[in-house]
Amino acid sequence: xxxxxxxxxxxxxxxxxxxxxxxxxxxxxxxxxxxxxxxxxxxxxxxxxxxxxxxxxx
Amino acid sequence: xxxxxxxxxxxxxxxxxxxxxxxxxxxxxxxxxxxxxxxxxxxxxxxxxxxxxxxxxxxxxxxxxxxxxxxxxxxxxxxxxxxxxxxxxxxxxxxxxxxxxxxxxxxxxxxxxxxxxxxxxxxxxxxxxxxxxxxxxxxxxxxxxxxxxxxxxxxxxx
Numbered sequence: 099x100x101x102x103x104x105x106x107x108x109x110x111x112x113x114x115x116x117x118x119x120x121x122x123x124x125x126x127x128x129x130x131x132x133x134x135x136x137x138x139x140x141x142x143x144x145x146x147x148x149x150x151x152x153x154x155x156x
Numbered sequence: 157x158x159x160x161x162x163x164x165x166x167x168x169x170x171x172x173x174x175x176x177x178x179x180x181x182x183x184x185x186x187x188x189x190x191x192x193x194x195x196x197x198x199x200x201x202x203x204x205x206x207x208x209x210x211x212x213x214x215x216x217x218x219x220x221x222x223x224x225x226x227x228x229x230x231x232x233x234x235x236x237x238x239x240x241x242x243x244x245x246x247x248x249x250x251x252x253x254x255x256x257x258x259x260x261x262x263x264x265x266x267x268x269x270x271x272x273x274x275x276x277x278x279x280x281x282x283x284x285x286x287x288x289x290x291x292x293x294x295x296x297x298x299x300x301x302x303x304x305x306x307x308x309x310x311x312x313x314x
Contacts, residue, residue, distance in 0.1 A: 117157075117159075119157065141159075143159070143161075145161075147163075149162060149164060150164050151159060151160070151161050151162075152159070152161075152162070153159055153160075154157070154158045155157055
């Protein structure tokens with residue numbers, strides 16, 4: 099049985115974080131501009147205060 | 157993709173996350189830990205070999221008795237030093253190996269070198285060196301494996 103990928107727990111500072119949605123980023127989970135040429139756009143996550151962000155797939 | 161955004165709970169998050177500024181440089185710290193681990197490993201291995209090959213085990217037992225330690229302890233101590241040294245060099249459970257070596261050095265500091273005074277160049281060797289050695293094992297216990305350790309190879313984290 100394939101294993102579910104572990105949820106990614108990030109401690110992020112206040113500010114804007116660009117998260118990769120295209121899956122091409124070599125700097126996952128952050129956007130590195132690799133989506134150029136795909137239909138995807140990065141997700142902008144704006145935080146006022148430092149937060150814990152958990153990314154779960156799918 | 158699902159995002160869950162939570163307040164950072166200062167009680168539940170690890171100490172590293174709670175600190176406003178990190179207290180260690182994560183780029184270089186693993187190599188510092190490895191340097192300490194390899195140094196401790198070589199020293200322990202050398203002392204274990206010294207007891208077995210140079211002094212011989214009965215000789216070491218005699219020496220133990222001469223400083224007021226039970227002579228039979230020479231055997232487990234020599235084994236622990238040799239094996240502990242190898243495990244530290246390989247980086248296998250360094251944390252617990254280092255903790256296991258601490259009592260040996262603690263006893264060496266007080267029982268073997270305590271009477272020789274503080275300075276390590278004193279007749280018989282003062283206790284400053286074994287004391288530093290003992291503290292270094294505690295430091296290794298707190299630090300863990302560092303870089304190039306085999307623990308992670310043997311026990312892959314899933």
